[in-house]
Amino acid sequence: DLQNYAADAAHELRTPLANLRAELETAIQEPSRVPDPLLVSLAEEVHRMTRIVTDLLTLAKLDLRQYALRKERVELEPILREVCETWIPIAAERKIEVSVRECASPASVDGDPVALRRILMNLVENAVKYNRDGGRVDVSLRRADNTIIVEVGDTGPGIPAEHLPRLFRRFYRVDQARSRETGGAGLGLALCKSFVEAHEGTIAVRSVEGQGTAFTVTLPAERGML
Ligand code: ADP
Numbered sequence: 001d002l003q004n005y006a007a008d009a010a011h012e013l014r015t016p017l018a019n020l021r022a023e024l025e026t027a028i029q030e031p032s033r034v035p036d037p038l039l040v041s042l043a044e045e046v047h048r049m050t051r052i053v054t055d056l057l058t059l060a061k062l063d064l065r066q067y068a069l070r071k072e073r074v075e076l077e078p079i080l081r082e083v084c085e086t087w088i089p090i091a092a093e094r095k096i097e098v099s100v101r102e103c104a105s106p107a108s109v110d111g112d113p114v115a116l117r118r119i120l121m122n123l124v125e126n127a128v129k130y131n132r133d134g135g136r137v138d139v140s141l142r143r144a145d146n147t148i149i150v151e152v153g154d155t156g157p158g159i160p161a162e163h164l165p166r167l168f169r170r171f172y173r174v175d176q177a178r179s180r181e182t183g184g185a186g187l188g189l190a191l192c193k194s195f196v197e198a199h200e201g202t203i204a205v206r207s208v209e210g211q212g213t214a215f216t217v218t219l220p221a222e223r224g225m226l
Pocket of ligand 1: 173175188190
């Protein structure tokens, strides 16, 4: 069926893309020549395609319940701090401040650390990428009842209300032209949603045009914590 088809297609594209990438890298690193700008730009495109194909494969496997989540007790604070650290220097180039406002500790969930990290990476990346220069990204980690709540808020341009219901769909971009420039394929939030749901959690968005956007991820707290 369609889900198998997507998984098979993505899987089949991986090998030729990996070969292409390896060949380009060898050509670029050829010591006798200066790197050809065309090859460098091709390598970037191949890198982008590889990311899209990898994300599609992950989504298809999650749909088919063939994605092996390796669940363990995961403490979210260190992951959240590490994700923010990754984006701080990139954000600083545009005078955007990334900070952890509130941090409940311990805040642990029963989850796959790679998937959880990816969710937070995507949200903080978007909050930086779509922000305005000189803006802010405020992250918080809270505990409420039997849940852990992560919020990533930004002071970016906001998302017009009519787009919000479709925001988590695959390949959905608010501003098609501008988004393509920034490199996104519109799979990031779809992947976040699939990963969050694979952890029995929910993801929601609030946005006010001209003021900013906030994404909220709610996950069941790890049982040992209750
Ligand atoms: P992309 O790879 O294009 O970033 P995503 O699935 O992560 O794809 O996001 C989908 C679209 O939602 C983006 O193209 C962008 O238009 C919009 N978007 C996501 N996060 C934000 C944000 N924090 N502020 C404004 N727009 C956002």
